[in-house]
Amino acid sequence: MSGEKNTEAQIIAAAKKIFMQKGLAGARMQDIADEAGINKAMLHYYYRSKDKLFEIIFNEAADNVFRVLSAILQSDMPFREMIAAIIDNYIDNLIKNPYLPVFVLNEIHQNPERIVSRFTKSGNSPDIQAFMDKVNKAQKKKQIRSIQPLQLLLNIVSMCIFPFAARPLIQTVSGASDQQWKELMEERKALVTEFILRALEP
């Protein structure tokens, strides 16, 4: 009875780290056990199988991706503030979770059904319709020029997420140190917001 809750949490933390870095196929139960400072048998004792353990980690990660969007879409800030909030929150979140994009993108790609079911399961799926309504409303009011809402949303999340997915490549190409990388991403918060708002000027 010594570990129990504690061991459980340690396993989740270790699994998160390993799965995020190596993906489902690349991760080894032994890696996770080592990371958690226990042995393989315990993993099965608590979480039955590799797949079950993975599912927990993946769902948590997928929810994380959605949550950032949906929280903001549900609020009713003015259009420009909403854009700024989406970008600020995404980039902040990704600075804290650098492996998230590649992990989620890769596993979705390997098994698309996973994300479909997670999205349908509602709870915190982002309300895309609400976003579209807001864009259309801002257009009617002549606050922004005409643009297809889905394409705008793609532009926003692309500019937020992609640099993190391509980080090793970007650091190689640009020769940026880890410190410079962080500064570059911090700069992006204001820069991307301004970039988008300028592009939308009527």
Add this chain to the structure above:
Amino acid sequence: MSGEKNTEAQIIAAAKKIFMQKGLAGARMQDIADEAGINKAMLHYYYRSKDKLFEIIFNEAADNVFRVLSAILQSDMPFREMIAAIIDNYIDNLIKNPYLPVFVLNEIHQNPERIVSRFTKSGNSPDIQAFMDKVNKAQKKKQIRSIQPLQLLLNIVSMCIFPFAARPLIQTVSGASDQQWKELMEERKALVTEFILRALEP
């Protein structure tokens, strides 16, 4: 002597398909053999090991990613045309190679040294400096407003590549069919170009 050159090419084509979809860790030599219509032993006869075969496929894919950029960066078109050309070529290329982004991103992430060595090996590494010079020159001429060139480049490639990396998620969220997806991406060529040029207006 029957197959020879032909068999070799068949193996590469099959390996490309399987590795692109499943990645290094997820792919099985048996999958590749099945796809090529031969048996496992042949793979080793021609390419020695799984790692060697993978390296060939990965290098080809990485070069592809770089080539799109470097060809345009080497030409000396006017600034606005260069932007349009980068976007057109990237999106066209990705419509033809939908698995490319996730594959390259994921494998770079698993083993960053791979891309570093590929980039250093020159040949067709994109000339980032040339891009930066062009942006600075356009700024001096007051053709565009002030922006850090690297950030601009990130914005451009992000908007081109990310949607393809996130395709299953986007189709789920938006409910787009495969046909609608293709139309959406075709639309993006003009849309992203206009979006960027508007954001850069002085």
Add this chain to the structure above:
DNA sequence: GTCTATAGCTGGATAGAC
């Protein structure tokens, strides 16, 4: 060159002692 058979190893999962 191409195939079948199999060696040799890795890794997920379980049995059973404590």
Add this chain to the structure above:
DNA sequence: GTCTATCCAGCTATAGAC
């Protein structure tokens, strides 16, 4: 609950016949 030992499936790689 936790550990050690072990089973067994699946995989890469090779040996050897044709």
